[in-house]
Amino acid sequence: MAKPAASLNNIVVCRRCDAVLSKPKIEPGQKATCPGCSALLYELKKNPMERTMAVSLAGLLLFFPAILLPMIGVSAAGTHNEASLIDCIIILLNTDYHIVAFIVFLFTIAIPIVHLLAAFYIAVAVHFNKISQSLLVFFRSYHVLDSWTMLHVFFLGVVVSIYKIVDLAELTVGGGLMSFVLLLICSTLVSVTLDHHYVWEKMEQALED
Numbered sequence: 001m002a003k004p005a006a007s008l009n010n011i012v013v014c015r016r017c018d019a020v021l022s023k024p025k026i027e028p029g030q031k032a033t034c035p036g037c038s039a040l041l042y043e044l045k046k047n048p049m050e051r052t053m054a055v056s057l058a059g060l061l062l063f064f065p066a067i068l069l070p071m072i073g074v075s076a077a078g079t080h081n082e083a084s085l086i087d088c089i090i091i092l093l094n095t096d097y098h099i100v101a102f103i104v105f106l107f108t109i110a111i112p113i114v115h116l117l118a119a120f121y122i123a124v125a126v127h128f129n130k131i132s133q134s135l136l137v138f139f140r141s142y143h144v145l146d147s148w149t150m151l152h153v154f155f156l157g158v159v160v161s162i163y164k165i166v167d168l169a170e171l172t173v174g175g176g177l178m179s180f181v182l183l184l185i186c187s188t189l190v191s192v193t194l195d196h197h198y199v200w201e202k203m204e205q206a207l208e209d
């Protein structure tokens with residue numbers, strides 16, 4: 001008797017008209033469309049993992065300027081002070097905003113780093129066909145992380161607003177903030193470029209053999 005999972009692999013459902021179709025075989029660079037309503041079923045990009053590798057690597061490199069360069073500058077009473085993301089977290093700790101400091105660290109540093117590292121690892125493993133059972137578990141947890149990544153945009157706002165409330169002064173934008181914005185763009189692009197359909201397919205193929 002055929003395994004139900006194996007037979008389901010050959011079926012695709014059109015998201016627009018709900019037609020159940022047998023999966024068309026397509027080559028990289030081609031798209032499969034629904035014969036009934038011509039909606040896109042799925043597409044196979046050429047070297048789909050390369051883009052994810054490049055974007056996640058760029059994001060990881062941007063972490064150094066994003067954390068170390070001044071994020072914001074504050075001018076008050078003739079003096080000018082600059083603070084990097086690390087400085088902001090230390091200031092939060094020193095002013096007894098411990099929970100905020102922890103949350104800011106978690107969402108602006110820890111989660112984005114783990115998210116980019118995870119995407120890079122998945123892309124490299126799938127690209128070079130180094131697929132193992134542990135990668136499957138890893139990819140499942142990556143899905144959970146993916147839904148949390150946009151929260152760091154919100155927490156970046158929290159850092160700036162608290163810093164502003166504490167000092168009540170003019171703010172200027174530093175290289176650290178620029179790098180951080182680019183980093184956020186890379187992080188978002190990672191979520192967009194990582195072809196989940198392709199990764200699942202590769203994993204199924206590798207784990208069935």
Ligand SMILES: [Zn+2]
Pocket residue numbers: 014015016017018019034035036037038039
């Ligand atoms: Zn359709």
